[in-house]
Amino acid sequence: MRFDFMIYQEGIKRIKNSGIEERVKKLKSRNELDYIGGFVSQRDIAESVKDLATKGYYKHIPEDFKEKYKKIMNEFFKKPEKFYWTFKRHSKEIKEECELEDVQLFTGEIASIILKQRDIWDFKKFGFSSATEFISTLSAYIIKESREGGIFGEGYKWLTKRGDNSEILTEITGDSNCDLRIIQTDVAPYPTFDPFGNQIFFRPETQSDKKIVAAYHSTESSLLIAAVKYIDQQKIKTSTFDDRARKLIEWSKTVVHGSATCAEHFGGFEESSRLIFVDYKFPIPMLDENYSTKQRTVHALFEQSGGAYCTYISHNGNLVLSHEDKETAKNPKKRIIASFLPQDMDDLIKGIFYQCARGLGRTSLKQVINLLEYRFSDSFGKDIIDSSQIQQP
Secondary structure, X not given: OOOOEEEOXXXXXXXXXXXXXXXXXXXXXXXXXXXXXXXXXXXXXXXXXXXXXXXXOOOOOOHHHHHHHHHHHHHHHHOHHHOEEEEEEOOEEEEEEOOHHHHHHHHOOOHHHOOOOOHHHOHXXXXXXXXXXXXHHHHHHHHHHHHOOOOOOOOEEEEEEOOOOOEEEEEXXXXXXXXXXXXEEEOOOOOEEOOXXXXXXXXXXXXXXXXXXXXOOOOHHHHHHHHHHHHHHHOOOOHHHHHHHHHHHHHHOOOOOOOOOOHXXXXXOOOOHHHHHHHHHOOOOEOOOXXXXXXXXXXXXXXXXXXXXXXXXXXOOOEEEEEEOOOHHHOOEOOEEEEEOHHHHHHHHHHHHHHHHHOOOOOOHHHHHHHHHHHOOOOHHHHOOOHHHOOOO
């Protein structure tokens, strides 16, 4: 089942310049744009197409496109798995098998929420180069906008362009149980072609695009300690730590907390900063070019099933999280779930503080403030034994 689509900046630009963005905003302001998404059946699509035809939405299809559209849509509807989205990533052509939710983008059902019968096919009027590009991009945009401002608040996000031409959007947030979630999605605008063979400015989100760290309970402190250790161990310059992180701490106090959804949000669950920093003295192990090491790490975020996201430093100096359990932990080669470049550290630290301040996790803002204040206190150096004197476990 297809759930989400990534709209490239060029697609957003065309939506904005066409005036469609303003129309969608008006619908949302009047609470007239319901959540769009979920399972779609062949019966659903057949009934919606029949309804659109009755209302005259197919009367104005361009003559030079009508036969091709009808032929492909009929085949597309019957066996969507025989059609593909095609995009080029890292010089490789990727083919993504279509699903029924993709068919819905091209019927005009979603686009008809905004457009009248004649306008829905007048792609040139709205600055697009083909009918399928217009209808599908508009549909993907409406789906995206219908889901914003949902039940659970968004976390702190930032975008990092990497050397392999990927663009990683990272979000530090929490799930419905206030367990830590780190979501990294490659949103790079790779050249994309729709099932009709037309180039478009969005693509369906695939499994290879998104990686999720699904830690359990109050693991924000562990993530913060790992980040601090990485910064110190690699001697990374971060503006966040200027003046003992005073600006960050003051900024975090201005973030509005969401509604209390678990006991920890009412306070009183903070632990000793000295105790939480107890593993700081152990260095984060380095991985070789094959992302392998025989060293064990004590820096980890645990999950409910007993596994953990273990912290390492890659051969090129990035902070990485590898998912491990009792069996895979014995394998020197690590399966990387998330990675952070040195320049991500300011945002990573800020993201942790924002997540706590908003109440998206179970760790209080007071706890992470206490941790950084302790890190920059005069007693920190006296309490923490130099890592060079400690044997790696």
